[in-house]
Amino acid sequence: MPDVPPLRATPLNSVHRALGARMVDFGGWDMPVQYSGIVDEHRAVRTAAGLFDVSHMGEIEIRGPEAEKLAEYVTTNAVSRLQAGQVHYSALLYDHGGFVDDILVHKVAEDHYFLCVNASNQDKDFAHISSHNRFDATVENAGARYAQIALQGPQARATLQKLTPVNLTAIRYYWFADGEVSGCPARIAHTGYTGEDGYEIYIPPADAVRLWNELHEAGRESGVKPVGLGARNTLRLEAKMALYGHEIDASISPLEADLAWIVKFDKGDFLGRDALLKQKESGLRRKLAGFEMRGRGVARDGYEVLWNGAPAGWVTSGSPSPTLNKNIGLCYLPAEEAQPGTPIQVMIRNQPVDAVTVETPFYKRAK
Amino acid sequence: MYPEHFRYTKEHEWVLVEGDTATIGITDHAQQELGDIVYVDLPKVGAKLEQGASLGSVESVKAVSDIYAPVSGEVTEVNATLADKPETLNRDPHGAAWLAKVKLSNPADAEGLLSAADYETYIGAEK
Numbered sequence: 474m475p476d477v478p479p480l481r482a483t484p485l486n487s488v489h490r491a492l493g494a495r496m497v498d499f500g501g502w503d504m505p506v507q508y509s510g511i512v513d514e515h516r517a518v519r520t521a522a523g524l525f526d527v528s529h530m531g532e533i534e535i536r537g538p539e540a541e542k543l544a545e546y547v548t549t550n551a552v553s554r555l556q557a558g559q560v561h562y563s564a565l566l567y568d569h570g571g572f573v574d575d576i577l578v579h580k581v582a583e584d585h586y587f588l589c590v591n592a593s594n595q596d597k598d599f600a601h602i603s604s605h606n607r608f609d610a611t612v613e614n615a616g617a618r619y620a621q622i623a624l625q626g627p628q629a630r631a632t633l634q635k636l637t638p639v640n641l642t643a644i645r646y647y648w649f650a651d652g653e654v655s656g657c658p659a660r661i662a663h664t665g666y667t668g669e670d671g672y673e674i675y676i677p678p679a680d681a682v683r684l685w686n687e688l689h690e691a692g693r694e695s696g697v698k699p700v701g702l703g704a705r706n707t708l709r710l711e712a713k714m715a716l717y718g719h720e721i722d723a724s725i726s727p728l729e730a731d732l733a734w735i736v737k738f739d740k741g742d743f744l745g746r747d748a749l750l751k752q753k754e755s756g757l758r759r760k761l762a763g764f765e766m767r768g769r770g771v772a773r774d775g776y777e778v779l780w781n782g783a784p785a786g787w788v789t790s791g792s793p794s795p796t797l798n799k800n801i802g803l804c805y806l807p808a809e810e811a812q813p814g815t816p817i818q819v820m821i822r823n824q825p826v827d828a829v830t831v832e833t834p835f836y837k838r839a840k
Numbered sequence: 841m842y843p844e845h846f847r848y849t850k851e852h853e854w855v856l857v858e859g860d861t862a863t864i865g866i867t868d869h870a871q872q873e874l875g876d877i878v879y880v881d882l883p884k885v886g887a888k889l890e891q892g893a894s895l896g897s898v899e900s901v902k903a904v905s906d907i908y909a910p911v912s913g914e915v916t917e918v919n920a921t922l923a924d925k926p927e928t929l930n931r932d933p934h935g936a937a938w939l940a941k942v943k944l945s946n947p948a949d950a951e952g953l954l955s956a957a958d959y960e961t962y963i964g965a966e967k
Contacts, residue, residue, distance in 0.1 A: 507875060511876050771878070771879070771899055771904065792902070822897070
């Protein structure tokens with residue numbers, strides 16, 4: 474029998490169990506997949522707000538006189554254009570241009586960058602960044618020092634404001650502020666993974682239970698609900714946000730994943746740059762596209778996609794969309810067929826079912 | 841929770857035998873595991889079901905799952921209301937959300953299935 478490592482638990486594990494959540498093994502973490510139900514939780518985020526335990530996410534800190542040089546070299550977006558307090562979405566790539574991970578880069582100071590990375594990738598990311606650290610900088614795998622709670626939805630700001638002296642209105646979208654939430658030191662980032670307005674709050678693990686309960690209580694009358702990984706997935710899919718292991722992985726480049734906007738070729742050298750330039754010059758073979766089902770059925774991850782009756786790609790994510798009441802998905806297609814309006818078919822349980830590529834994101838909040 | 845006069849399968853279907861007719865459904869445990877149900881695919885009236893073989897599927901937001909025939913027989917009626925209101929399966933799986941009625945080809949089929957008490961023990965142990 475191979476040794477199966479025990480599941481890792483976030484500091485909020487007992488809270489999820491007390492709330493009656495259904496728990497699942499998510500990349501080695503014991504996480505809540507749903508509380509009241511995926512559709513109910515999804516709608517709560519779109520209409521009120523949702524409270525998410527995302528403490529499994531990893532944090533990596535880069536510090537030192539050449540912190541910026543290291544961050545610039547290992548990521549694709551232009552770190553030098555960030556101001557202190559600003560965040561951007563970015564990628565860690567291998568030399569061949571495939572994803573190590575997708576990440577958020579927070580500039581804390583000229584000599585300090587704070588990276589939020591995927592839970593199951595954090596050790597790999599840390600090793601990857603460390604192995605390319607030929608700069609005067611230190612890299613810390615800091616996941617154990619942070620719990621993370623996300624509060625997402627139209628009621629997120631008003632709810633969080635009840636518990637913090639930090640003026641949330643002053644934190645622009647994709648900026649952050651260090652302050653206190655309910656007396657606990659917190660990094661409050663105006664970021665999210667749902668397509669709604671909201672915050673991702675990094676706190677010491679010892680404060681996580683108290684803060685969760687206070688946020689839950691503060692939002693109770695406006696309909697704030699705990700939300701599990703099930704609705705987190707349907708929310709991010711509607712907003713067309715990539716999920717590592719689905720839209721992106723080591724075999725996929727950001728150009729193929731429709732993420733050219735996080736690649737800044739003009740910033741100078743970075744890992745994967747040559748491979749991406751080559752790909753750009755020779756033309757992309759495949760590209761990510763959004764689609765809607767026309768026939769009856771739900772496309773699921775890994776299903777084959779047909780174009781002109783022949784195998785042409787695969788579904789990376791698919792689900793009923795609770796907001797749109799349609800069955801939606803993302804898939805890879807030959808680049809020339811990836812524009813909206815292409816009729817395709819998805820093989821659902823050995824039957825080809827009609828679908829059509831559409832504009833993305835599927836859902837965009839009213840500003 | 842689990843009616844005493846039903847019989848149950850380890851694949852989480854229930855069957856109610858009345859004379860030579862059986863009503864088939866999925867259990868409350870099954871609907872809980874699936875979560876929000878969005879589609880139900882049922883056989884056509886006249887279809888021949890074979891005990892243990894797939895008769896259709898039920899699909900939730902997060903997954904799709906086969907439904908297996910708990911007994912053999914010919915489908916005499918299907919619950920057409922589920923096409924428009926699949927969510928009934930989440931609310932009333934042992935009642936309004938029955939799936940199909942069949943004329944039993946072997947009335948003894950149900951005898952080998954689980955009693956309510958045995959099914960509850962089974963799903964308790966599964967957790």
